[in-house]
Amino acid sequence: MKYNLELIKNKRKIISFSTFLILLSLLGILYSTFNTSYKKPINLGMDFVGGNELRIERVCEEECSNLSPDSVLENLREISSNKNFINNIKLQFQNKNKLISIRTPYLSIEESNNLINNLDNIIGPLNYESKDSRLIGPKLGKRLLTNCVTSLLVSLFAISLYITIRFDKKYALFALLALFHDLLIVFGIFSWLGIILSVEVNSLFAVSLLTIAGYSVNDTVVIFDRIRENLKSKEDGYNETIQLSVNESFRRTTFTSITTLIPLLSIILFGSYSLFWFSLALSLGIIVGSYSSILLAPSLLLKD
Amino acid sequence: MKRRQGWLFFIIFLLTLSVYLLINYPLQLGLDLQGGSQLTLQIIKEEGKVTSDELEAVNSVIDKRVNNLGVSESNLQTLGGDQLILELPGEQNPLVASRVLGKTALLEFRTQKEGTSTDLKTLQLLRLSIKELIEQYSFEEKNQNNDNFLKVIQDDLEDIEQELNYSSTSNDLYGKLIEIKKYVDKEITNLFIKTDLSGKDLINAGRRQEQTNSNWEVLLTFSNSGGEKFAEITKSIAGTNQLLAIILDGESISEASVGNQFASTGITGGSATISGNFSAENARELEVQLKGGSLPLPIEIVETNTIGALLGSKNILKSLYAAISGLIFVGIFMIFNYRILGFVSVLSLVLYGFFNLALYSLIPVTLTLPGISGLILSIGMAVDANILIFERIREELYDGNTLTRSIDSGFQRANSSIVDGHITTLLSCFVLFLLGTNFVKGFAATLGIGVLISLFTALNCSKTILRFFTTYQSLRQKNLYLPKNNFSN
Numbered sequence: 001m002k003y004n005l006e007l008i009k010n011k012r013k014i015i016s017f018s019t020f021l022i023l024l025s026l027l028g029i030l031y032s033t034f035n036t037s038y039k040k041p042i043n044l045g046m047d048f049v050g051g052n053e054l055r056i057e058r059v060c061e062e063e064c065s066n067l068s069p070d071s072v073l074e075n076l077r078e079i080s081s082n083k084n085f086i087n088n089i090k091l092q093f094q095n096k097n098k099l100i101s102i103r104t105p106y107l108s109i110e111e112s113n114n115l116i117n118n119l120d121n122i123i124g125p126l127n128y129e130s131k132d133s134r135l136i137g138p139k140l141g142k143r144l145l146t147n148c149v150t151s152l153l154v155s156l157f158a159i160s161l162y163i164t165i166r167f168d169k170k171y172a173l174f175a176l177l178a179l180f181h182d183l184l185i186v187f188g189i190f191s192w193l194g195i196i197l198s199v200e201v202n203s204l205f206a207v208s209l210l211t212i213a214g215y216s217v218n219d220t221v222v223i224f225d226r227i228r229e230n231l232k233s234k235e236d237g238y239n240e241t242i243q244l245s246v247n248e249s250f251r252r253t254t255f256t257s258i259t260t261l262i263p264l265l266s267i268i269l270f271g272s273y274s275l276f277w278f279s280l281a282l283s284l285g286i287i288v289g290s291y292s293s294i295l296l297a298p299s300l301l302l303k304d
Numbered sequence: 305m306k307r308r309q310g311w312l313f314f315i316i317f318l319l320t321l322s323v324y325l326l327i328n329y330p331l332q333l334g335l336d337l338q339g340g341s342q343l344t345l346q347i348i349k350e351e352g353k354v355t356s357d358e359l360e361a362v363n364s365v366i367d368k369r370v371n372n373l374g375v376s377e378s379n380l381q382t383l384g385g386d387q388l389i390l391e392l393p394g395e396q397n398p399l400v401a402s403r404v405l406g407k408t409a410l411l412e413f414r415t416q417k418e419g420t421s422t423d424l425k426t427l428q429l430l431r432l433s434i435k436e437l438i439e440q441y442s443f444e445e446k447n448q449n450n451d452n453f454l455k456v457i458q459d460d461l462e463d464i465e466q467e468l469n470y471s472s473t474s475n476d477l478y479g480k481l482i483e484i485k486k487y488v489d490k491e492i493t494n495l496f497i498k499t500d501l502s503g504k505d506l507i508n509a510g511r512r513q514e515q516t517n518s519n520w521e522v523l524l525t526f527s528n529s530g531g532e533k534f535a536e537i538t539k540s541i542a543g544t545n546q547l548l549a550i551i552l553d554g555e556s557i558s559e560a561s562v563g564n565q566f567a568s569t570g571i572t573g574g575s576a577t578i579s580g581n582f583s584a585e586n587a588r589e590l591e592v593q594l595k596g597g598s599l600p601l602p603i604e605i606v607e608t609n610t611i612g613a614l615l616g617s618k619n620i621l622k623s624l625y626a627a628i629s630g631l632i633f634v635g636i637f638m639i640f641n642y643r644i645l646g647f648v649s650v651l652s653l654v655l656y657g658f659f660n661l662a663l664y665s666l667i668p669v670t671l672t673l674p675g676i677s678g679l680i681l682s683i684g685m686a687v688d689a690n691i692l693i694f695e696r697i698r699e700e701l702y703d704g705n706t707l708t709r710s711i712d713s714g715f716q717r718a719n720s721s722i723v724d725g726h727i728t729t730l731l732s733c734f735v736l737f738l739l740g741t742n743f744v745k746g747f748a749a750t751l752g753i754g755v756l757i758s759l760f761t762a763l764n765c766s767k768t769i770l771r772f773f774t775t776y777q778s779l780r781q782k783n784l785y786l787p788k789n790n791f792s793n
Binding site (some may be wrong): 108271278282 | 403604606607608609610615619622631637638673674677680681683695721726727730735736738739743744747748
């Protein structure tokens, strides 16, 4: 089967589409920075700001009774000694009222134990075997954030260095442009998710950005290699050779993306909830990365 | 051909070895898979960096305390130069551990300044009333009697503040109570002069129930020189109205007079008891802290993760479903598109899985949720290399080359771009491993190991298996390698 992507004809469309996506991402980032309660480019999760997250299941005979979060909070307020955190508590019921998920500002282990005991009194009995509790101090959060940003910058620098050494200037520039395009769009999508659905990002999001960076560059490198190889041997025009190279590697690039997406989709469908957003970020990154490797980066190489 | 056969036996040998390893050295599961608690302890240093000696010292004190607590199968490791990670598997409550570990446990013996008896008496009385207020507050809070009690406590507190000539700055009542108590403790400590006897002079600590009531007391045993110092100190204040205070982390836990009968020799024998109305639990905690010695630098618990055992086993199951379904669907995709070649890649994938897991138990790598996601993700990346090769082989076949030649040059020509492509992923893994948290390290380790192993399985194993297949005449028809029967020749 031969593929025939009309890269030369559609150059403008492709570049406009990418520009549109980038502007949309920037808009999300700006909106998130200035117009949300958290005033950050992206909704930073507990890993970065500190806090207490608790998920625990109720023990119910058959179906768990319907409870309103507000009344539970009201009860909690009455019996808790520390009124301070009760005002900043978020409480949700999930999974047919069975699973309780709670977010509060940072608590000590002692305070968190008290909270669980109080909860047990109000909506118990609770199944302690199903407990998932995370307490992160604000200091550690700040440190994690610095760590993540540093690792992102360091690895972006390392990848840029690698590409500059491996390719000549023009190719390196466009490969990096494609890379930043991918990262920016994934970041932008999560900015919007934060604004609309209050999705938070944690340290695994930084990991997914790093993995996307490695993956996206990998894809672009393969296509650029093909272009260089063909430019040396083929006698067609410059633009035509680029288009041909893209079509030759189209199957390979989409197939590798599909085989990487399949395991990610199985994590999204069957894996633990803590890996859900992580796998989603990776999947989005791989989709955007394949698009930019196949369509955007080679289009940038085309001459007018 | 001979050489390939050698590889085949080598691969079979490796597979057997992996299975053997996995049976005899089971995989280590992280706490998110087996349930348990994980505490991150941050060493606090005001100026400069924590040196490796200091880290070592803190580590050994914490280690002793954990051991003395009798926590089973705990695991303590250092992280990033100034943090320690303590793992408590199973359903062990991290509360006790956090109380015992978080304290510096700096024990001091101080003698009272001359002429401060009246001041001390006033402060002792104030300390008693503030303690009572705190107890009252907790009691009333628990029983939700009525809101009037807040007012009463508030008034009492204000009286104390007036007497102290100090006003608290905390927002809520409880915070105020604690703040005032700390202030009183500090004032009391200030009435005493440091001596050269400290927790360092202890060689052991113990506890026992007091004979007269149900309270507990803590016994201290000094070293030889410590015993001498103790005798010296007690001798100097024996028979005077100066008291000896035992101070733990800036809070005086006991003030006692030394009788006139010790005026000539001091208290000899090298031991002392602290009886400060300890409950059994408090006495045990103090004992553990004193046995482990004081921390050279204060620590703070900055992170606590607790995961129930049931949730852990659910996580294992979910990960297993995800991994197996991922493997199956990738296999279907490969066989559909590449026929026999796809089957070969599935076989190498299975090998890949075994080698990976065997390496985890060999290194050992503790398997966590992010680690598993790294493994599952690397399944996809391991197939990448196969796809690159197979695409080349297809091209060669379409160009009319023979099967053997196509396979050979397919592997050869794809080699460089495979190695190349993996470098960027390895770069990311490397950075993640160096800078990441414990959580992130698991992902970086499994993904990195996976990428390296996939180089071996995708290049060597699949080539060997493919060569083995092509020795059978019936498996050498080109249409078994191409889905569409449209190649020339």
